[in-house]
Amino acid sequence: MRFADARLQPIWEKVRAGHRLERQDGLTLFDTDDLLGVGRMADHVKRAREGERVYFVINRHITPTNVCVLSCAFCGFARKPGEAGAYEHTIEDMVAMVKGETREVHIVGGHHPDWPFEYYERMLQAIHAAHPDVQIKAFTAAEIDYFWRRWKIEPKDALARLSAAGLRSMPGGGAEIFSPRLAKLLKYTGKADPDRWCEIHGIAHALGIKTNATMLYGHVETMAERVDHLLRLRRQQDASGGFVTFVPLAYQVAATKLRERQTPPTDSLRTIAASRLLLDNFPHIEAYWVTLGEDTASLALHFGADDVNGTLEDERIQHLSGAQTPAGVAREQLFRMIRDAGKIPVERDALYNIVQVYS
Amino acid sequence: MLAQIADKVRNGKRLGREDGRHLLAEAPLLEVGALAAEARYARFPEKIVTFVVDTNPNYTNVCVTDCQFCAFYRKPGDPEAWTLTVDEVLAKIESAAARGATTVLLQGGHNPSLPLDYYLSLVTETRRRFPQVTPHFFTASEIRTMAQVASLTVPDVLDRLWAAGQRTLPGGGAEVLSERVRKRIEPKKGGPEAWLDVHRQAHRRGFKSTATMMYGHVEQVDDLLDHFDAIRDLQDEHGGFTAFVPWSFKPGNTLLEKWIKHYQGPSTYLRMLAVSRLYLDNFPHIQASWFSEGKRTGQVALHFGADDWGGTLFEENVHKAADYVNTISVDEMVTLIREAGFTAAQRTTEYGIVRRYC
Numbered sequence: 001m002r003f004a005d006a007r008l009q010p011i012w013e014k015v016r017a018g019h020r021l022e023r024q025d026g027l028t029l030f031d032t033d034d035l036l037g038v039g040r041m042a043d044h045v046k047r048a049r050e051g052e053r054v055y056f057v058i059n060r061h062i063t064p065t066n067v068c069v070l071s072c073a074f075c076g077f078a079r080k081p082g083e084a085g086a087y088e089h090t091i092e093d094m095v096a097m098v099k100g101e102t103r104e105v106h107i108v109g110g111h112h113p114d115w116p117f118e119y120y121e122r123m124l125q126a127i128h129a130a131h132p133d134v135q136i137k138a139f140t141a142a143e144i145d146y147f148w149r150r151w152k153i154e155p156k157d158a159l160a161r162l163s164a165a166g167l168r169s170m171p172g173g174g175a176e177i178f179s180p181r182l183a184k185l186l187k188y189t190g191k192a193d194p195d196r197w198c199e200i201h202g203i204a205h206a207l208g209i210k211t212n213a214t215m216l217y218g219h220v221e222t223m224a225e226r227v228d229h230l231l232r233l234r235r236q237q238d239a240s241g242g243f244v245t246f247v248p249l250a251y252q253v254a255a256t257k258l259r260e261r262q263t264p265p266t267d268s269l270r271t272i273a274a275s276r277l278l279l280d281n282f283p284h285i286e287a288y289w290v291t292l293g294e295d296t297a298s299l300a301l302h303f304g305a306d307d308v309n310g311t312l313e314d315e316r317i318q319h320l321s322g323a324q325t326p327a328g329v330a331r332e333q334l335f336r337m338i339r340d341a342g343k344i345p346v347e348r349d350a351l352y353n354i355v356q357v358y359s
Numbered sequence: 360m361l362a363q364i365a366d367k368v369r370n371g372k373r374l375g376r377e378d379g380r381h382l383l384a385e386a387p388l389l390e391v392g393a394l395a396a397e398a399r400y401a402r403f404p405e406k407i408v409t410f411v412v413d414t415n416p417n418y419t420n421v422c423v424t425d426c427q428f429c430a431f432y433r434k435p436g437d438p439e440a441w442t443l444t445v446d447e448v449l450a451k452i453e454s455a456a457a458r459g460a461t462t463v464l465l466q467g468g469h470n471p472s473l474p475l476d477y478y479l480s481l482v483t484e485t486r487r488r489f490p491q492v493t494p495h496f497f498t499a500s501e502i503r504t505m506a507q508v509a510s511l512t513v514p515d516v517l518d519r520l521w522a523a524g525q526r527t528l529p530g531g532g533a534e535v536l537s538e539r540v541r542k543r544i545e546p547k548k549g550g551p552e553a554w555l556d557v558h559r560q561a562h563r564r565g566f567k568s569t570a571t572m573m574y575g576h577v578e579q580v581d582d583l584l585d586h587f588d589a590i591r592d593l594q595d596e597h598g599g600f601t602a603f604v605p606w607s608f609k610p611g612n613t614l615l616e617k618w619i620k621h622y623q624g625p626s627t628y629l630r631m632l633a634v635s636r637l638y639l640d641n642f643p644h645i646q647a648s649w650f651s652e653g654k655r656t657g658q659v660a661l662h663f664g665a666d667d668w669g670g671t672l673f674e675e676n677v678h679k680a681a682d683y684v685n686t687i688s689v690d691e692m693v694t695l696i697r698e699a700g701f702t703a704a705q706r707t708t709e710y711g712i713v714r715r716y717c
Contacts, residue, residue: 002365004393035700036389036393036663037393040390040393043387266659266700269659295625295652295653298625298626299625299656340623340626340627341388
């Protein structure tokens, strides 16, 4: 491979030899003008791991409540108790939301001031009893940490009890950007800090619960903060090994205006590619179409991503923050996103067991 | 194969049909893109992306050609048919000029009731009243219609348009320059030669023009190669093409919609741009667009060999008729180009730089 930026040559030698990239390499990946150079290396890694396969899941999101004690500056979703637009779903409502061929249900919500831990436990029990074949992916490390802050339930116990209630895996939200500077600036100091976030994922992994990891980018963070975030995740994965997918989340400008404009697609493609290259111990990198838009998600399949998330019959959080994509694309639309890129759609379940390969 | 193609590109050797086939059908997209970007920087080393402030009005939607891909036209006598007077067209040009437009890309249906004087007046009056505006008027098939209606030859019509002050032609109406495709989707517009010959005659007279391609309907790889070969050969003759401009067919409200429900995705677009940069080695400019595939794909496209981002298109009706709408301001154009990592520069119709936005 020849690169427009000669600094990529030594990085490529490492990638090709299967050697780990250093922090400085990461900084170069985010700094270089040679966007396609970064993408080509990531594409090489993706192909070596997965060939032309691209995964998706028939899933839906359930957001039990938008009531939240936190006031994160990037969130257009949370409401204070009693505020206009605040809502709380009953367990019956949530059971009824899961229908038909749904294979994975993703449950993430606000940090509710009053709901007891038992409510969450009953929620999972009820959904699991009504839909035993549906895999429940629930509660970010931030929520698990909140159960401790609010109710003094140790994460280990919380996860064991939720697991007994039907939890199969954990989403990767609440990581935001691992940076004390940004936690203070964007008012998320009341949330699990980087060490705590990683600790909880480590506990989950020890219990045999697979988890995802995220990074909220494209607001006011620096490129060095992105690289450090990725390297922190890589360290945790070395230690506990239970991360399945990394999901970079593009910050949605509309509601909270931390900056004037949504980060450009070139930045998202670069971030996905750099993630694929730096996170050498993560099985999957996801192009989350809700925040990227369908076209950029489709292009990301050439930049190292091997997953597009799923059909998402409801995706409330990103939509209230202003994502410009139709709520709930049908399977056909996901097929188009994948096939337009010349890739093979592979339907998976929440744990990446293959359901069907669509040739 | 890709390595051999890369060697040819780096040594200035022309790509053959098999090379083209590999690039269009086999090679990994980013490899094609990176090679196209290399070729683009070899020709234009600066990271400048040009655009033109323009508008794209229409003088009539009356058309007798019945193209299967068109949602814009109405048959003569249709209650929704309309034709503007010369004054009405000039009023549109005046309002675009007031917004800073320097190019007016004017085109319309094939309306057999319009005399040649109508077209000539549009050119003369535009030149007289708006000297800062370049009349970038009339595609090849409109010029053929003018000749038929006036019982003149195409060269005669071109001479008169030249005398009226016209110097450039837009490249629309090419679709895919392959006998098979044109017979299928636009049988009344003639084969590839119908389009090519007007451009050949125009280039002989000193006109500059663009070449376009509308893909994503019934064409196959060989048809695309036919298209590339045809315009590359013609460019060897007189060098009159300034740019190549591809876009995807939008099926909304067209006859083809019955078979083709969606327009082709962003990967195809990027590949088309990149392959055109490599294959069309005698074309100076490859035009990507914020318009035809969306702003975000348009930004990415600037990394795939394109050096131009088209026009502001203050008015656009043809895609709109297919329920595809997209608009932009000059400020946003500059911002988007910058976000994608380039310096924006405003250009003229003939690709001279007017102003850089540093």
